[in-house]
Amino acid sequence: MQYTLHLTANDLEALHAHAESSLPFEAVALLFGEQSELSVTVNRIELTNNEATSRTTAFKVNPEEQYRLLVEAENRGEEFVGIFHSHPAPPHPSNRDKQNMKLNPVVWLIASKDSGHWITNAFLLENDHVRQVALQLM
Ligand SMILES: [Zn+2]
Numbered sequence: 001m002q003y004t005l006h007l008t009a010n011d012l013e014a015l016h017a018h019a020e021s022s023l024p025f026e027a028v029a030l031l032f033g034e035q036s037e038l039s040v041t042v043n044r045i046e047l048t049n050n051e052a053t054s055r056t057t058a059f060k061v062n063p064e065e066q067y068r069l070l071v072e073a074e075n076r077g078e079e080f081v082g083i084f085h086s087h088p089a090p091p092h093p094s095n096r097d098k099q100n101m102k103l104n105p106v107v108w109l110i111a112s113k114d115s116g117h118w119i120t121n122a123f124l125l126e127n128d129h130v131r132q133v134a135l136q137l138m
Pocket residue numbers: 085086087093094097110
């Protein structure tokens with residue numbers, strides 16, 4: 001069975017606009033919603049600042065902001081289900097991303113404008129292997 005991530009077209013558009021306005025740096029956002037065995041549904045996206053020192057090729061969310069968003073999500077009964085970030089390169093996990101995917105076992109969405117327009121791919125790390133997740137727009 002294919003693991004699927006459900007996202008509204010509006011939210012995807014907002015993520016791409018966030019990526020566009022963050023250029024030439026990587027953009028980052030946290031995704032909250034519901035998780036079941038074979039799918040994730042995103043109910044809310046939180047666009048965050050990229051605080052990495054080399055923001056053109058890396059991203060980092062302020063730990064206090066991330067903590068605040070996690071507490072807020074818990075209060076709303078939502079789960080932390082995904083991390084979005086954009087790449088100056090094709091939309092596939094870098095080696096650094098793969099390391100971070102181990103620490104943050106949620107769906108990773110990676111956007112790229114390499115082909116001329118923004119596209120986003122979703123991935124999950126499973127037994128150390130990167131697996132593509134189907135993206136279903138609502
Ligand atoms: Zn990356």
